[in-house]
Amino acid sequence: xxxxxxITVAVFLMLRFIPGDPATAVLLTMVEPGLDSAQITQRDxxxxxxxMGLNDPLPQQYAMWLGRVMTGNLGTSLRSRQxxxxxxxVRIPATLKLGxxxxxxxxxxxxxxGILGGLYAGRTTDHVTRILSLxxxxxxxxxxxxxxxxxxxxxxxxxxAMGGRRPESIILPAFTLGVGIAAATSRLLRASLxxxxxxxxMLMAEAKGMKRRTLLFRHxxxxxxxxxxxxxxxxxxxxxxxxxxxETVFAWPGVGxxxxxxxxxxxxxxxxxxxxxxxTLFVIINFVVDILYRLLDPRVxxxxxxHV
Amino acid sequence: MSDRxxxxxxxxxxxxxxxxxxxxxxxxxxxxxxxxxxxxxxxxVGTDFKQVLLPPNAVNWLGTDxxxxxxxxxxxxxxxxSLTVAGVAVLIVMSIGVTVGVVAGYFGGVVDLVLxxxxxxxxxxxxxxxxxxxxxxxxxxMVPLIIAISVVAWPAYARIIRGFxxxxxxxxxxxxxxxxxxxxxKILTRHIALNLIGPIxxxxxxxxxxxxxxxxxxxFLGLGVPPPAPEWGAMLNEGRNNMEIAPxxxxxxxxxxxxxxxxxxxxxxxxxxxxxxRPVHGPRNWLRLPLLGATQPSxxxxxxxAPHKDEVAAPALDMQxxxxxxxxxxxxxxxxxxxxxxxxxVTRGESVGLIGESGSGKSTLAALSxxxxxxxxxxxAGSASLFGEDTAGWSWDDWQHVRGRSxxxxxQDPLSALNPVLRVGDQIGEVMQTHLxxxxxxxxxxxxxxxxxxxxxxxxxxxxxxxxxxxMRQRAVIAMAIVNRPALLIADEPxxxxxxxxxxxxxxxxxxxxxxxxxxxxxxxxxxxxxxxxADRVVIMRGGEVMERGLTKEIFAGATHPYTRELIxxxxxxxxxLIQAAAE
Numbered sequence: 108x109x110x111x112x113x114i115t116v117a118v119f120l121m122l123r124f125i126p127g128d129p130a131t132a133v134l135l136t137m138v139e140p141g142l143d144s145a146q147i148t149q150r151d152x153x154x155x156x157x158x159m160g161l162n163d164p165l166p167q168q169y170a171m172w173l174g175r176v177m178t179g180n181l182g183t184s185l186r187s188r189q190x191x192x193x194x195x196x197v198r199i200p201a202t203l204k205l206g207x208x209x210x211x212x213x214x215x216x217x218x219x220x221g222i223l224g225g226l227y228a229g230r231t232t233d234h235v236t237r238i239l240s241l242x243x244x245x246x247x248x249x250x251x252x253x254x255x256x257x258x259x260x261x262x263x264x265x266x267x268a269m270g271g272r273r274p275e276s277i278i279l280p281a282f283t284l285g286v287g288i289a290a291a292t293s294r295l296l297r298a299s300l301x302x303x304x305x306x307x308x309m310l311m312a313e314a315k316g317m318k319r320r321t322l323l324f325r326h327x328x329x330x331x332x333x334x335x336x337x338x339x340x341x342x343x344x345x346x347x348x349x350x351x352x353x354e355t356v357f358a359w360p361g362v363g364x365x366x367x368x369x370x371x372x373x374x375x376x377x378x379x380x381x382x383x384x385x386x387t388l389f390v391i392i393n394f395v396v397d398i399l400y401r402l403l404d405p406r407v408x409x410x411x412x413x414h415v
Numbered sequence: 416m417s418d419r420x421x422x423x424x425x426x427x428x429x430x431x432x433x434x435x436x437x438x439x440x441x442x443x444x445x446x447x448x449x450x451x452x453x454x455x456x457x458x459x460v461g462t463d464f465k466q467v468l469l470p471p472n473a474v475n476w477l478g479t480d481x482x483x484x485x486x487x488x489x490x491x492x493x494x495x496x497s498l499t500v501a502g503v504a505v506l507i508v509m510s511i512g513v514t515v516g517v518v519a520g521y522f523g524g525v526v527d528l529v530l531x532x533x534x535x536x537x538x539x540x541x542x543x544x545x546x547x548x549x550x551x552x553x554x555x556x557m558v559p560l561i562i563a564i565s566v567v568a569w570p571a572y573a574r575i576i577r578g579f580x581x582x583x584x585x586x587x588x589x590x591x592x593x594x595x596x597x598x599x600x601k602i603l604t605r606h607i608a609l610n611l612i613g614p615i616x617x618x619x620x621x622x623x624x625x626x627x628x629x630x631x632x633x634x635f636l637g638l639g640v641p642p643p644a645p646e647w648g649a650m651l652n653e654g655r656n657n658m659e660i661a662p663x664x665x666x667x668x669x670x671x672x673x674x675x676x677x678x679x680x681x682x683x684x685x686x687x688x689x690x691x692x693r694p695v696h697g698p699r700n701w702l703r704l705p706l707l708g709a710t711q712p713s714x715x716x717x718x719x720x721a722p723h724k725d726e727v728a729a730p731a732l733d734m735q736x737x738x739x740x741x742x743x744x745x746x747x748x749x750x751x752x753x754x755x756x757x758x759x760x761v762t763r764g765e766s767v768g769l770i771g772e773s774g775s776g777k778s779t780l781a782a783l784s785x786x787x788x789x790x791x792x793x794x795x796a797g798s799a800s801l802f803g804e805d806t807a808g809w810s811w812d813d814w815q816h817v818r819g820r821s822x823x824x825x826x827q828d829p830l831s832a833l834n835p836v837l838r839v840g841d842q843i844g845e846v847m848q849t850h851l852x853x854x855x856x857x858x859x860x861x862x863x864x865x866x867x868x869x870x871x872x873x874x875x876x877x878x879x880x881x882x883x884x885x886x887m888r889q890r891a892v893i894a895m896a897i898v899n900r901p902a903l904l905i906a907d908e909p910x911x912x913x914x915x916x917x918x919x920x921x922x923x924x925x926x927x928x929x930x931x932x933x934x935x936x937x938x939x940x941x942x943x944x945x946x947x948x949x950a951d952r953v954v955i956m957r958g959g960e961v962m963e964r965g966l967t968k969e970i971f972a973g974a975t976h977p978y979t980r981e982l983i984x985x986x987x988x989x990x991x992x993l994i995q996a997a998a999e
Contacts, residue, residue: 113536121552241684245677247628249635249648250669253655261659307831314785314826315846315895316819325845330836348543352632356655367636370551382548386540393539405836405879 111390115176118383119169122375181380186372191380195362202361205284205354206346208277212285213292213342216243220289221296221335222328228301236293244290248349252283252356269358280357288345295338300331333404339396347385434681441678444671448498451491459492460484460643468661478663480654482643486667493645494671497634500557501627504564505619508626511569513615516576517607521584530573537570546629550638557640564629572618576611583610620686624679631672647672729803731903731935732761732784732822736797739779739959743791753779753792755959759937761903766929766936768950768967770943770982776959777939778827781907784937785824786814802902820850823896827908829888833880840876843895850899861898869894869924886917890924897928903935904928910945922948943986947971955979 156162163171175182181191220236227233259279260268267276303309304327312326351363358364362381369377447454457475463483471478477486519530537545546567553559583589589606597606633639634648642649647668654664739754754776761767771777782788783799786806799806801822806814818824826832833842844862847853853861866873869890880888889909896904906925910918926949929936938949946953946967953970955962955978963976974980 109532110535110539113532114539117536117540121548237684241677241680245624245628245673245680247631247635247648247651247669247672247676249632250651250665250673253651253658253665253669257658257662257665307826307828308834310787311824311826311832311892311895312834314787314818314824315849316815316817317845317849318815321845321849325837326834330834333836344541344543347541348547351544351547352636355636366547370547370555371637373554375552378548378551382540382544385544389541389544390539403836406881 111387114386114390115173115383116169118379118386119172121382122379176383181383182376184369184377185374186369186377191377194365194377195380195384198360198362198365201359202350202354202363205277205280205350205359205361208281209284209288209346209349210342212281213289216285216289217292217296221293222300222323224293224297225300225304225331226323228297233297236297240290240293243286246286248283248287248352249356251286252280252353255279255283256357270360276357276359280353280359283356284346284349284353287349288342291341291345292335292338296331296335299334300327303327303331306330333400336396336400336403340393343389343392343396347389431685434685437674437678437681440674444494444675445498448491448494451488451495455485455488455491457485457488459489459645462643468657468664470661471663477667478661480650480661480664481657484643486650486663489645489650490647490667490671493647493650493668496557496640496644496646497627497630497648497672498675500560500564500630500639501623504561504568504626504630505623507561507565508568508572509615509619511565512572513576513608513611515569515573516578517580517603517611519573520577520580521603521607527577531577534570534574534577537566538574540567542567543629543632546633547636547638550633555638555641560630560633560639563633563638564626567629568622568626571622572615575618576615579611579614580607583607617686620679621683624676624683627672627676627679730760730762730800731765731802732759732937733800733803734759734780734783734797735800737780737783737794737799738796739776739783739788739792740795741791742793742795746791748791753959754783756797757956757959757961758797759954759961761935761937763902763935764929764933766926766938766949766951768946768953769937769939769956770941770946770953771956772941774958775956777941777956778907780956781824781905781937781939784903784905785818785822816850819846819901820899821901822903822905823899823901825889825892825896825904825906825909827911829885829892829913830880832892833888835880837879838876839878839880839883839891843876843891843898846895847898865894865898868897868928870920885913886921889913889917889921893921893924893928897932897934900932901934903937905937905939907939908941909938911940911942918945919948925949943971943982955982 161168179192181195183189184191184194187194220240224233224236256268256279259266266279267273268279270276309322309326312322317326350361351367353359354361354363355367362384366378366381368374369381461484463479466475466479466483467481469475469479469483475485475487477490479485480489515530515534519527546563549566550559550563553562584607589602592602592606630639631646631648631651634646635652637649637652639646639649642653650668651665651672654661654668658665735758736756737754737758738752738756741748741751741753743749757776757780759767759769759780769777769780779788779792783794784801786809788794801817833839840862843865844858847858847861862876863873866875871887871890871894875883875887875891880891883891893909904925909925910921913921922945925936925938928934929949936949938946940946950967952965953967954964955970955976957978963970963974963979970979971983974983
């Protein structure tokens, strides 16, 4: 909770990063193109400062702003003059869709490769998965995205390159986003699986005459997946940050692209609102993961019960 | 620490052709980037509309872009920007991270609290999102780019460095320096910061690939240096529009970023391995076989679940002159003989005690009887038979059918023998399900019955191993072993981890089960009192060889071998009685 409050302070203070006076900056984006700062009078500036509440003491400004944010008011976009929360809200579903599809891609890549790497540690299979995950980790998502567009959309014509109108549009962006975050998960799963495989209870399970499938999926993989959850924060961070880049590459109609457009238009309140939204989402995801972790690992569950 | 890592890094690299190639490419790239004006006479920004979008040729090695600018030249100059930003950012990130981390860790108290809170808040943002926001609000350009990257990256460093500092501060030499009245700044710089150089370099090495990726992503989004100055990410973005006719505009900068990041991550990986160590256990042999393949019919067509009436002659377990050696050449103990010509026989309904000190090979023998001899060990001579069948040619599947059904294991450490995330009832039940495929009702009946037999309350079925006491866990392991009423039970130090009164209850339980089932029992222990309580016959081992064997009573009454006599004399309580006897 205190972290959430800290986030709001940080996001609030962000607008102070703008070089020069925020009021002047806002005015510059509002005036007709072709005019320059010389034509802005001091009276205009004062008027905007007053409107923006910039003349109040900082804590009071923060309290006012926080009050508005709590009621869902993130201010208005300088370009469209529409409420930012509304503009974000219409774009959130597209981003969530992309994020979950990317998550599926990630699991589809990371879990098999992590298992193979762990089972065949030190052998050729392990080296191959390791090299593949290194490549996946090192390919910039925007480069991979552009390459995929070139190959599948332009040359082969199998998939649409841009936008999100058709159902198959999601394939390329989801793959691009998923590949980037798969490497870390795969690496973690490999290490974690190797760890459980060398545990005495695995030898015991073998001595009990368990079948291969039971040994791998029930006895080894179940405990091995728990530590992988701790990487969820990393994965979520990669998803949320990567979304801005990937949505831009594929013109995906989500919040990330909206924010990048806002950068070009110097639409500061939108950038602020987007950052706040993403950070809140990130905190919520981490919180949910924490709960999941407790549910999945019986050892943690009991400790908690003991404390209460 | 850093010396050792550096050394291992060097050794690792020498055996690593891929690493050498990557290193050579990156060194060549950096040299070319540094010497850009010498290599290319063309201007990175000079436009020439007569030469728009030329494909790669003798003059323009990588072609030209839509302004007629030479892509190769722009790549070289763009690399300067990209790598400078990344390099400066790394330096800034490390300085802030170290300063904040050391100060927070060393001073503690309010300073630590405030700094940690700031770190927490910054870490609560997704990294790239915060970097984009900061760079965007500052308007883009080289300096904002560096600031944005640094703001985002330092908290993670500071948190780790703080942890290291907390450790180092507790070290004797720092405490000593404090007591001697050394000025704080001197302690911080000389004693603490110097010790942190190793971990810091490792951290930087692991992260530099990510930093370069972040820099190029931001510049791709238009937050880097303003055009027309070249920068890799921005070049890629500009090239997108003409990708269809001039793919080199995208490929050149994209591959440049990729190769640099790949090299950074590759070396980061090597560094990580040399710090954490990369476990390369040879996989157990069940993993090599097809995992989902159909199970083969058992070689033991009718694995004896209960002793057959006509098989009085065939002992449950019969080992003839077995030798086990370290056969893996990579092992430092290659060639060492663990078991030397050991013969051992356990007939039906008999209880044999195997006694020996640590390292005498008794657990190796127990593993052999279950077919669990694993690399680096292997059976090199002799034969092991179960119920009259030679196990030499058994596949993993043959063993799988026998283990848990005809022969079962109770091993040493009751906590580590149970899977921590599975319920105790499921772990007992699966043994029965796998081998006998009982009906649900039959399974539950037998589960209740077996829990009664080992004297466990029924609630443990729904519990996890850590919720049970040590004695209860050992009972659960015994329940797992006897649920299918095996003919042979191997108990490898089953009571070592328990207190004395629990030990006695477990021993009586085993003895009772043996009487009830006519179970053959091989009981491995270093504790003679324990053995004397359960075993009909004893075998004494030392250094992989059998020293003496005989009926328990006879051995305890009058051992012939000096080692056995020593062992018996060393029993607590015994010595006293012997001394008393001598005195009388």
